Amino acid sequence: MKNIFIIVVIALALFGCSNDDSSELKIRLSNASKFNFQNITVNTSTGNVNFENLNSGQKSTYKVFSLAYRYAFVELQIDGKTYTLQPIDYVGEIPLEKGNYTYEITANDSQNQHGKLGLQLIKD
Helix, strand or coil, rough: HHHHHHHHHHHHHHHCCCCEEECCCEEEECCCCCCCCCEEEEECCCCCCECECCCCEEECEEEECCCCCCCCEEEEEEEEEEEEEEECCCCCCCCCCCCEEEEEEEEECCCCCCCCCEEEEEEC
């Protein structure tokens, strides 16, 4: 009986647990550009969330959000210059469901503060 209990516990640990903790809304960032990002701030209408610096090709750790949409305000620095992705508003947008997401951020060669960054939502 004791052996069966141990097998059941091991099976639950291996197969019953998932990386998708759908009890919370979690978002991480992915730097999909050739540039390194510093001083990254994301604001999704409920306050600022600061992320660690991300080198080209890196992903951040997940952060918990109380409310977020498929796009967000993002401000970051590249080589000491500040760039901003500024949504107009969230009218008509549906809040993201609980789960894990990635905001994939791209950056082009523009030097325009408001035209350099792009964002795509990925459901993890």
